Amino acid sequence: xxxxxxxxxxPDDGEIDIMEHVGHxxxxxxxxxxxxxxxxxxxxxxxxxxxxxxxxQKFHVYAAEWDSDSIKVSVDGKVYFRFGNEHTGYEAWPFDxxxxxxxxxxxxxxxxxxxxxxxxVFPQKMEVDYVxxxxxx
Numbered sequence: 400x401x402x403x404x405x406x407x408x409x410p411d412d413g414e415i416d417i418m419e420h421v422g423h424x425x426x427x428x429x430x431x432x433x434x435x436x437x438x439x440x441x442x443x444x445x446x447x448x449x450x451x452x453x454x455x456q457k458f459h460v461y462a463a464e465w466d467s468d469s470i471k472v473s474v475d476g477k478v479y480f481r482f483g484n485e486h487t488g489y490e491a492w493p494f495d496x497x498x499x500x501x502x503x504x505x506x507x508x509x510x511x512x513x514x515x516x517x518x519x520v521f522p523q524k525m526e527v528d529y530v531x532x533x534x535x536x
Contacts, residue, residue, distance in 0.1 A: 400463070415432055417461050418430065427449070428448065428449050431480075435489070437491065462476075
C-alpha cells in the first residue's frame with residue numbers, strides 16, 4: 400500500500416508491505432512499513448519475515464489490520480509483524496492518511512536483483528484469488 404498523496408513523497412508519505420516475496424529467498428514472505436523515520440536506506444527499516452514454503456504454489460490469505468494505533472500483518476490468520484504508532488508525528492506515522500493498494504510483480508532492482516535475474520524463468524504470472532477491504536464503523 401502506498402500513501403495516496405499528490406504528489407507522493409516516498410518514503411515520507413508511507414508504505415505498508417502486506418506481502419513481499421523475493422525470488423532469491425524462496426519460501427519466505429516479508430512484511431514491512433516505510434516512512435521518513437523507518438526505511439531501509441537509512442538502516443531503520445521495520446520488517447519481519449515468516450516461512451511460507453509453498454507461497455509460490457498455493458493460495459494463502461495475506462492480511463493487514465490497520466487502525467490509528469497499530470498495523471498488524473498476518474498470513475493465514477497468524478500475525479507475524481506488528482508496528483505501533485509512537486504518537487511522535489508524521490515522520491514515524493504517516494498512516495493516518497488514505498492509502499491505495501498496489502499488486503505487482505517487480506523484476507530486478509536493488510533488492511530483487513541482488514543475485515541477478517534468471518531470464519529463463521519467463522514468462523511469469525501473478526494469480527490473485529480475491530482482494531477484500533473492510534472498514535470498521
